[in-house]
Amino acid sequence: MKKVFFLLVLSLSVSTSLYTDLYAEVKDRTAHKKTEITCPEKFLNNPPLYFYCIYSDYHNHKFDSGIEKAEKALREIEPLYRKNPGAKVPNAKVGDARLKDDRVYKVKSDLHMLLGMLYFKKAMNLKSSEEKKTFIEFEKKLEKKGFNYFETAELMNLYIMKKLFPEAFNEKQKEIYSKLLKRAGISERELDRLYEETRKEEEKVEEERYSFISKAMKEFQTAVKIDPDNAVAYYQMGNLLSGISEESAGEDSEVAEEAYYKAALILKRKGDKTGYKEVVKKLKLLNPESRYLKLLKGKKDA
Structure with missing residues (x-):
């Protein structure tokens, strides 16, 4: 299985449509000017901007920085989640920036998902400096x-x-x-x-990669456990598992198909046609004969 993780190469990209319901909107009034954004020290001081900073680290391959920020944010939000998961996160709107959904459990779920994405992308970008030398x-x-x-x-x-x-x-x-x-x-x-x-x-790197991918999977699972409607978390889980299934037995493929299926159902219910088509496309590529494709088409004999 560790060799499977070492060989795992798959797309980490997620369609723009799937991100339309994700964490926060940060509008820049000076769209054509290069602006320097200072990330807040604490997540709850400015959650929308803090989310933006985490994703910026993800996008710019600053994985350790992003992981540190996400873990810090989760520590801050944990007391709120324990007290009342359905309550609203403070400072959900600061200036032109706002959270897409300010309920505590939704925010916590997205933080776990983003942490999983950071772990996963870090795993796929691991390289041995000694080997290169x-x-x-x-x-x-x-x-x-x-x-x-x-x-x-x-x-x-x-x-x-x-x-x-x-x-x-x-x-x-x-x-x-x-x-x-x-x-x-x-x-x-x-x-x-x-x-x-x-x-x-290579073996050392493989061990480390295996560890980070395991952490990523755990974060995706936590995200959907907290918020079963987190379509993007299911999508990311499907991406990870579909890559594993290419090198292993069919069990991982079945779980990946189910993850894509759940993501598709959520997106369909929300009326996100573009996101729905993207997920169904992934499911077809993974297994054109998947019973979940039949279920999506409404066939009862699937």
Whole structure:
């Protein structure tokens, strides 16, 4: 399963229509001027702007900063949620900025969802600095031998092919590979060492990626538990699970289909036709024969 998470590559984009009901609106009176926005120290001082700052961190790949802000906001709103989930969040409208829905449980659900998005995107952008450093040093060594990028890539491709598919490694490839090794002044043992070093680094990154994706899933689940009508949280959950299902058994696919189905039902009920079509499209791509597609069409034998 950890390998599945390591290989997981899927779209994190969400259609604009799906965001129309999400957290806050921040209007800029000077739309054509570059303005510097100062984020509030506390979430409850200006929730709309604070939400904007979290999403700005998400958009600009400042994941740690966004995660810290989201966790801080959740700590602030927790006492309000325990006291009265249906109450209104203070300062829901500040100037031209306002929350889309100022009920405490709605805001808390969106914060959990956004935290999940940050964890997920951080997981997908993890890279090993040590692995990169190892490759850079190796490339520089080959550059001194007159190798260009394509020749270095050819050498590594031939090495990997020999290692993974020795039976398909023909005589011509062996000859080219041998000449490249000789020209580089290295032995295959040195490539083995490079491969082993990078493999270990990949495993470390994989462990970390697995951890963040698990956290993301937990946040999405919390979001829909707090607010079963949070369509975007279901959508994000479907995105995550549909990626896993491509590399694993059908159980994850079934859960992903159900998540998309729930998102579609909510959007349909709200009259968001564009968002509904977007989710149904995702569901069709995941499984054109999904029973949930039949349910959406009103077929009782699904």
